[in-house]
Amino acid sequence: MLVTWRYRKRKSLIQSFDPRAWLIFFACFLASTLFFWDLRYLTFFLGLALITVFTSGITWKEMSRAWIFIGGFILFFSFLTFLTGRGGMELYQSEHLLRALRAPFAIFGWTPTLNITAERTMFSISMLLRVFSIASMTILIPYSLNPGLYGVTFRGLGLPDKIAYGMDLTMRFIPTLGRDFTQTMDAQRARGYELEKLSGGLAAQIRKLAPLVVPVTIHSIIGSEDIIDAMDLRAFGVGPRTWLDQLHYRRRDYALMAFGVLVLMVSIALSMWGFGKFWVPQPLLDLAVGIL
Amino acid sequence: MPNELPLVVEDLSFRYRSREDWAIRSMSFSVQPGELLLIAGSSGCGKTTLARAINGLIPRSYKGELSGRILLHGQEYTRAPLSRISQVVGTVLQDPERQILGTRVLNEVAFGLENLGLSRPEIVAAAEDALKRLGILALRDRETFYLSGGEKQKVALAGVLAMKPSILLLDEPLASLDPASARETLAIVRQLADEGMTVLMVEHRVEDVIHMHPDRVMFLKDGEIRYLGPLSGMTEAVDYHHIKLPAPMVMERAAADPPPAPVTPQPERFRTAAEQPSAPLVRFENVGFGYDDEVRVLKGINLDIRRGDIIAVLGPNGAGKTTLVKHAIGLLKPKVGRVLVDGRDTHELSVAQIANTLGYVFQSPSHMLFAPSVQDELAFGPTNMHHAPEQIEAEVREALEIVHLTGYEKNPPLALSFGQQKRVSIAAILAMRSRILVMDEPTAGQDYKNYMDFMDAIVQMPSFEAILFITHDIDMAVIYANRVLLVNQGTVVRDGPPQEVLADAELLRGNRLVPTSLLEENLKHFPQTGRLLRAEALAHALRPTV
Numbered sequence: 001m002l003v004t005w006r007y008r009k010r011k012s013l014i015q016s017f018d019p020r021a022w023l024i025f026f027a028c029f030l031a032s033t034l035f036f037w038d039l040r041y042l043t044f045f046l047g048l049a050l051i052t053v054f055t056s057g058i059t060w061k062e063m064s065r066a067w068i069f070i071g072g073f074i075l076f077f078s079f080l081t082f083l084t085g086r087g088g089m090e091l092y093q094s095e096h097l098l099r100a101l102r103a104p105f106a107i108f109g110w111t112p113t114l115n116i117t118a119e120r121t122m123f124s125i126s127m128l129l130r131v132f133s134i135a136s137m138t139i140l141i142p143y144s145l146n147p148g149l150y151g152v153t154f155r156g157l158g159l160p161d162k163i164a165y166g167m168d169l170t171m172r173f174i175p176t177l178g179r180d181f182t183q184t185m186d187a188q189r190a191r192g193y194e195l196e197k198l199s200g201g202l203a204a205q206i207r208k209l210a211p212l213v214v215p216v217t218i219h220s221i222i223g224s225e226d227i228i229d230a231m232d233l234r235a236f237g238v239g240p241r242t243w244l245d246q247l248h249y250r251r252r253d254y255a256l257m258a259f260g261v262l263v264l265m266v267s268i269a270l271s272m273w274g275f276g277k278f279w280v281p282q283p284l285l286d287l288a289v290g291i292l
Numbered sequence: 293m294p295n296e297l298p299l300v301v302e303d304l305s306f307r308y309r310s311r312e313d314w315a316i317r318s319m320s321f322s323v324q325p326g327e328l329l330l331i332a333g334s335s336g337c338g339k340t341t342l343a344r345a346i347n348g349l350i351p352r353s354y355k356g357e358l359s360g361r362i363l364l365h366g367q368e369y370t371r372a373p374l375s376r377i378s379q380v381v382g383t384v385l386q387d388p389e390r391q392i393l394g395t396r397v398l399n400e401v402a403f404g405l406e407n408l409g410l411s412r413p414e415i416v417a418a419a420e421d422a423l424k425r426l427g428i429l430a431l432r433d434r435e436t437f438y439l440s441g442g443e444k445q446k447v448a449l450a451g452v453l454a455m456k457p458s459i460l461l462l463d464e465p466l467a468s469l470d471p472a473s474a475r476e477t478l479a480i481v482r483q484l485a486d487e488g489m490t491v492l493m494v495e496h497r498v499e500d501v502i503h504m505h506p507d508r509v510m511f512l513k514d515g516e517i518r519y520l521g522p523l524s525g526m527t528e529a530v531d532y533h534h535i536k537l538p539a540p541m542v543m544e545r546a547a548a549d550p551p552p553a554p555v556t557p558q559p560e561r562f563r564t565a566a567e568q569p570s571a572p573l574v575r576f577e578n579v580g581f582g583y584d585d586e587v588r589v590l591k592g593i594n595l596d597i598r599r600g601d602i603i604a605v606l607g608p609n610g611a612g613k614t615t616l617v618k619h620a621i622g623l624l625k626p627k628v629g630r631v632l633v634d635g636r637d638t639h640e641l642s643v644a645q646i647a648n649t650l651g652y653v654f655q656s657p658s659h660m661l662f663a664p665s666v667q668d669e670l671a672f673g674p675t676n677m678h679h680a681p682e683q684i685e686a687e688v689r690e691a692l693e694i695v696h697l698t699g700y701e702k703n704p705p706l707a708l709s710f711g712q713q714k715r716v717s718i719a720a721i722l723a724m725r726s727r728i729l730v731m732d733e734p735t736a737g738q739d740y741k742n743y744m745d746f747m748d749a750i751v752q753m754p755s756f757e758a759i760l761f762i763t764h765d766i767d768m769a770v771i772y773a774n775r776v777l778l779v780n781q782g783t784v785v786r787d788g789p790p791q792e793v794l795a796d797a798e799l800l801r802g803n804r805l806v807p808t809s810l811l812e813e814n815l816k817h818f819p820q821t822g823r824l825l826r827a828e829a830l831a832h833a834l835r836p837t838v
Binding site for chain 1: 347348349352353373374375378379383385389390391392393394395396398399402403404405406407408409410411412415416436437451452455618621623642643644647648651652654656658659660661662663672673676677706720721724
């Protein structure tokens with residue numbers, strides 16, 4: 001049986017809108033954010049995301065695991081970006097060196113050096129802000145979208161019946177996969193399997209994951225076949241389908257969609273006029289001790 | 293006119309594309325309107341294939357070679373689209389978990405009607421009608437995920453009835469239900485037949501469905517019909533070792549046969565030694581547990597598992613049985629109190645460490661099978677526990693013998709039938725040679741003969757000091773257990789010898805258990821026998837006085 005995300009009916013800004021309107025707004029938000037590297041512009045999007053998070057009515061306890069996982073991931077990669085400066089090369093040509101940290105040792109004549117530059121610092125902060133804004137908005141969706149309305153939401157967005165129902169099943173498939181994974185992990189631990197003790201090279205380690213990966217995969221395949229049979233036996237896909245639940249746009253939904261589209265248009269226009277590109281504040285540049 | 297019969301099967305044969313043997317061969321029969329036909333047989337007899345051919349999954353979802361004809365109300369549907377068949381034949385699958393698609397009860401029941409493109413008011417009316425008919429209108433707006441097993445089964449049935457089929461096909465609908473829920477389902481099915489619906493019910497535990505008085509019974513073996521007629525005539529046609537018949541029928545037949553070989557439960561030899569109090573193998577001290585703060589799944593559990601115990605854990609769906617036993621192997625750690633295994637707190641032990649002492653067989657085999665061969669699958673546990681290679685070889689061989697799978701060493705476990713996979717999953721734990729064996733519903737989805745054989749073999753294994761199993765089957769407790777734990781709403785309601793716990797009819801009813809004919813026969817003759825026995829043994833124990 002498919003399980004659902006931890007949706008609960010809450011009094012919140014996000015749940016006060018029609019799910020279709022929210023998904024359209026979300027798509028506009030996502031696309032708009034990607035136009036900017038300028039910290040000042042990104043702050044606007046972060047602000048929007050934070051307002052949604054803080055009015056979502058979801059408690060920290062409910063979300064903490066998702067936040068810790070995704071937050072850890074984002075922080076780790078932003079830090080990596082800061083260390084290496086990778087990814088920012090297309091946005092700036094030269095770097096203003098703020099400080100060079102040299103290791104007090106040398107390996108075969110090479111002294112590991114960390115160059116802290118104004119550009120790298122700003123790039124990793126901008127990156128952090130962008131990804132964090134998008135992640136915050138995305139995390140909220142499974143908690144706030146009624147799983148009973150997935151299908152009719154996608155249908156309402158113009159997808160054909162079969163694809164809309166397929167999307168519905170897909171959205172519920174992800175948490176189901178999580179549950180199957182836990183059950184398999186439990187079953188294998190009861191046979192003395194310890195994930196923590198994986199050893200050997202990469203290939204050997206992957207091979208040792210088979211006791212987890214194989215049952216979860218097979219279980220998903222069998223599960224999908226059952227679902228297909230159950231759908232076939234109840235005449236799915238024979239013709240145009242009635243969706244029992246109905247969604248109705250209200251004035252606030254139109255307003256939200258209009259706002260989303262407006263933000264997107266303005267973002268496109270700004271970026272075409274050359275605004276919102278990578279930005280390093282002048283005071284930071286003034287601190288530079290050299291140029292790389 | 294024979295053409296108006298709801299179902300006529302003419303010379304039907306089918307062979308799955310991937311198999312060499314025919315799954316069913318030259319079957320011919322017909323069913324009267326309002327008839328309740330029971331289709332029985334052990335696994336591999338062709339009963340599921342027959343069901344799939346009738347509901348149209350064969351040849352649409354399951355490809356292969358099909359010959360013969362199936363007429364529904366005089367019309368041939370062999371080539372008709374599934375959508376048309378599904379309006380004539382409604383199918384309820386074995387496990388409601390695998391059939392329910394909707395997140396809310398009303399949407400689940402409405403699913404078929406939505407697909408037929410009816411108008412919303414029509415859909416709601418038909419769905420509510422079906423819910424009312426089954427007496428579950430109160431569940432209308434509940435989320436399907438939080439329903440009990442019995443409720444899920446009824447919701448699945450309502451989803452089928454809403455489409456107003458004239459033939460209802462039920463494929464082992466009782467397998468995942470507690471006895472009281474099973475009885476309720478049977479009563480509903482009987483009522484539907486009385487109201488004129490034609491019902492085909494596939495079930496191998498004949499004993500369990502006898503109360504709904506099937507009009508006829510069909511017994512299948514090796515893909516052929518071996519018997520078709522009234523229930524009373526069936527006892528002659530079937531082997532009571534293979535099909536679970538009511539205890540009085542078995543006793544009548546068994547009295548004429550040579551007495552069965554005695555089964556001596558090995559853990560019991562520890563029992564006599566344990567008269568002087570020894571340290572318990574597992575101890576629960578005031579254990580409480582919940583998945584989040586509010587829900588208390590377990591409350592104040594105090595329990596010792598001692599050497600020599602063969603414990604049957606009984607109780608309704610959702611009582612907390614699985615949660616309880618998961619604490620014994622440390623997969624769950626108590627929020628309140630503590631669990632000691634061999635005197636050590638499970639908070640301080642890893643699951644792998646506990647697995648040395650306690651082997652745990654999960655309910656679903658598909659969550660653990662992964663290896664390319666049965667041999668590798670069985671060696672996995674012992675290898676993790678660093679057993680010596682030659683020792684592992686012996687352990688694997690012996691485990692396979694117990695579950696009747698010798699000769700399957702090289703087969704990939706994932707290509708075996710469900711019943712065989714289940715036995716591989718049991719053997720995989722047996723090969724680990726733990727001192728305590730814990731099994732969650734070991735007999736679910738199994739053939740009667742197979743599970744009786746492996747249960748016989750398991751209790752006779754010399755390596756186990758204690759055995760504990762969860763079951764819905766009271767007869768398992770009657771035949772194998774020397775101690776019964778009755779669990780309900782997260783507490784141990786009663787803990788004692790089976791002859792005491794199971795004799796309390798009031799207690800059983802209160803915990804959604806229904807006495808079986810075997811239990812009743814045993815209780816009736818207990819003053820003579822002094823112990824609970826299987827039907828064959830009971831027949832012989834009573835012989836001098838019969």
